[in-house]
Amino acid sequence: MALTLLLGVMLALTALGIPLVFSLLGASVFTLFIIRPELPLTVLPQLFIGGIDNFVLLAIALFFLAGELMTASGVIDRILTFARALVGHMRGGLGQVGVVSSVVMAGVSGSAVADAAAVGPLLIRSMKKEGYPASFSAALVETASTLGPIIPPSIPMIIYAVLANVSVGTMFIAGILPGVLIAIGLSTVVYISARRMNLPRSERVSKTVILSETLRAGLALLAPVIIVGGIRGGVFTPTEAGAVATVYVLLIGVFAYRALSFRGTLDALIRAAHGTGAVLVILGASSIFAWIIADQRIGQELAATIRGLDLEPWVLLLALNVIFFVVGMFLDPLPALVILVPVFLPMVTAIGMDPIHFGVMIVLNLVIGLCTPPVGALIYLMASIGDVSPAAVVRASLPFLATLIIVLMLVTYIPAVSLTLPHLIGGH
């Protein structure tokens, strides 16, 4: 009853084009009026602020800032030159450059949309110049950007860790292997398409150039090592890692690459503040939503119902993935996480699934939703950067999407994919 009300009102408001933060808020307020009319309404701003007022979440603002500073300091140029020296000579080399630079970018930023906006314009311009189809280029950057929230640091992983009450560091480490699998998969698709579409290759560069480009990009390549190493080694918390990453990127932008101006820094701060605001108010609004779900024990009831059905675990996992996928077609990963995790986490822990494993699965599933119509933020972003129609991006992205879905299935059915690294180095 409460869940039907919540979801019904939310869907109705969202369909009318009301921003998600207000449809979540509206649905929660309406539902509370009906089912808990005696409740003092001051709980609303209290829960809203309570959902934001969390030390771990500060890391989101800092990783947003580190990513923006990366873009503003021209580090992307260095990464692209480095990747080009490394893999540019292969057939479809610029495509491989796209995969490698997305991996490197993902190691500093934690947001897919920020990565796509950073890597996209430069890479797609060069790809078009060398004769790659615009839709192929846009589709590649679109799907490779999903690495941003899979390879640490990751904003959705931080949010999941807070919702599921698990360690952010463990979630970060659990994302590494799935991220590597995605990179290998996308790279394979590029390799095959390159042959089929007869894509160009760039000139092979000498070993000395590779070495010097690696050294020049080295400072940027070190950032992810500092972030993950620092958190894992217990040197700093994820929030402090965000601060260290920010200061590190700032320093190399100003002193090593001499490309970061005062204006550029200011713009990066403002953009990061806007991005943080957009993400975190949704979290604030959803914490009222999540409070109702907990208050009405919806997750537990659902868990009991499902246990009564006595489904095979693999059927249940498949069903969950289908549900998440459909939700992800319409909702961004963050609001979807806040709604889905409290509903489904009790159920999966009841069947003995590790919350870390579940976290990687749901994050990956919802992030793929950024590339699926009708509502996929990355589709429209890449269509506008690549100057092609959204439909053309979707068509060209099908083989890449298939790869992402294969990795999702591996993550779902082979727990070791997400749990091996946390067991080995994460102390999980």
Place this chain on the structure above:
Amino acid sequence: MLALLQRVVDGVCAALLAVIAALAFYQVIARYMLGVSTPWGEELLRLLFVWLVLLGATRTAHMRIDLLEQAVSPRVRQALVVLQTLVAASLLGFMIWHALTLIELTAYDRYTALPVSVQWLYRAMLIGGVLWLVFTVAGVAGRLRGEN
């Protein structure tokens, strides 16, 4: 006037985020190099962060699904825009109103290590909410003309 206010809010957001990054970095340095712990640091960071979020939110484009708007005639679209604004504005008004009550209720609550009142936490909702309301309503004219 409105543009000036928006630039001021952006400036404050940038300053808040810069202070947050600097303070969080200082905490790492203080702990490892100077061996000092800063118990007020975490509370201050969280307070500044809530302000950053609620001010930043007033100046950003919010995720929404505009499939319906694109499918209907301009006349219906205008009606939709008015309806969307009304829903957003009344929810903001509602939050502002209850934040005011909450500020009264927390008059005697103080942070543990930070020498300020917890009222400052809920004032973020009040100030952010009012600015958000102003920018939302001020944006309607443009959206009715078909800008996004």
